[in-house]
Amino acid sequence: xxxxxxxxxxxxxxxxxxxxxxxxxxxxxxxxxxxxxxxxxxxxxxxxxxxxxxxxxxxxxxxxxxxxxxxxxxxxxxxxxxxxxxxxxxxxxxxxxxxxxxxxxxxxxxxxxxxxxxxxxxxxxxxxxxxxxxxxxxxxxxxxxxxxxxxxxxxxxxxxxxxxxxxxxxxxxxxxxxxxxxxxxxxxxxxxxxxxxxxxxxxxxxxxxxxxxxxxxxxxxxxxxxxxxxxxxxxxxxxxxxxxxxxxxxxxxxxxxxxxxxxxxxx
Numbered sequence: 053x054x055x056x057x058x059x060x061x062x063x064x065x066x067x068x069x070x071x072x073x074x075x076x077x078x079x080x081x082x083x084x085x086x087x088x089x090x091x092x093x094x095x096x097x098x099x100x101x102x103x104x105x106x107x108x109x110x111x112x113x114x115x116x117x118x119x120x121x122x123x124x125x126x127x128x129x130x131x132x133x134x135x136x137x138x139x140x141x142x143x144x145x146x147x148x149x150x151x152x153x154x155x156x157x158x159x160x161x162x163x164x165x166x167x168x169x170x171x172x173x174x175x176x177x178x179x180x181x182x183x184x185x186x187x188x189x190x191x192x193x194x195x196x197x198x199x200x201x202x203x204x205x206x207x208x209x210x211x212x213x214x215x216x217x218x219x220x221x222x223x224x225x226x227x228x229x230x231x232x233x234x235x236x237x238x239x240x241x242x243x244x245x246x247x248x249x250x251x252x253x254x255x256x257x258x259x260x261x262x263x264x265x266x267x268x269x270x271x272x273x274x275x276x277x278x279x280x281x282x283x284x285x286x287x288x289x290x291x292x293x294x295x296x297x298x299x300x301x302x303x304x305x306x307x308x309x310x311x312x313x314x315x316x317x318x319x
Contacts, residue, residue: 118301173303185246192252212235245265
């Protein structure tokens with residue numbers, strides 16, 4: 053009887069040990085896996101060169117800061133801002149650029165036609181407004197005053213998107229402007245008006261909001277003249293993956309929130 057009792061205890065111990073052991077392949081939980089989770093891929097690393105229309109400065113400075121925060125190993129070179137026509141010419145002439153953001157589709161198309169970019173995406177819209185120095189010393193009340201030769205008027209040159217839009221706006225209003233100075237980008241127009249070197253100028257509504265040196269005047273018909281902003285990775289981008297990630301960020305909900313917060317419309 054004693055031997056049988058010992059044998060029974062031994063058998064019980066073996067059963068308990070088997071229960072504690074790891075299950076065999078056939079008994080393994082089908083939801084478990086011996087393969088570790090797939091990684092999300094290596095972090096982006098490198099530099100990015102962006103050319104952007106002058107009217108995008110406040111927005112793209114913010115977007116670049118946020119993009120670098122999301123990708124700590126990426127350095128966005130100081131963004132080159134100028135009139136879109138100037139930037140397009142520089143790109144066509146061989147400037148090493150990864151991303152181009154234009155204030156109109158016409159200048160982007162020049163780069164596309166040169167075989168340097170493809171499939172640009174629209175990310176913002178903008179309209180013009182009259183700006184005058186603080187206090188409106190010239191007594192500007194509307195577009196009709198742009199025809200007064202006794203007032204100093206400044207607008208963008210016709211080849212620049214803000215200049216083409218200004219020409220369309222003035223023509224629609226039936227005004228032949230007496231322009232004293234044509235500038236190569238909207239920033240130059242804003243600077244001259246803010247410095248009281250001109251009685252009035254036409255700039256984008258987003259630019260008018262960037263300085264306390266100017267105020268706006270109601271601009272009839274401005275809502276009908278809309279500039280649409282395209283962005284594209286250049287085909288010769290130094291790092292196409294980084295460039296594409298930046299464009300995707302600009303086109304994302306977060307990117308558009310930055311733009312709309314600064315007064316840009318959405319296409």
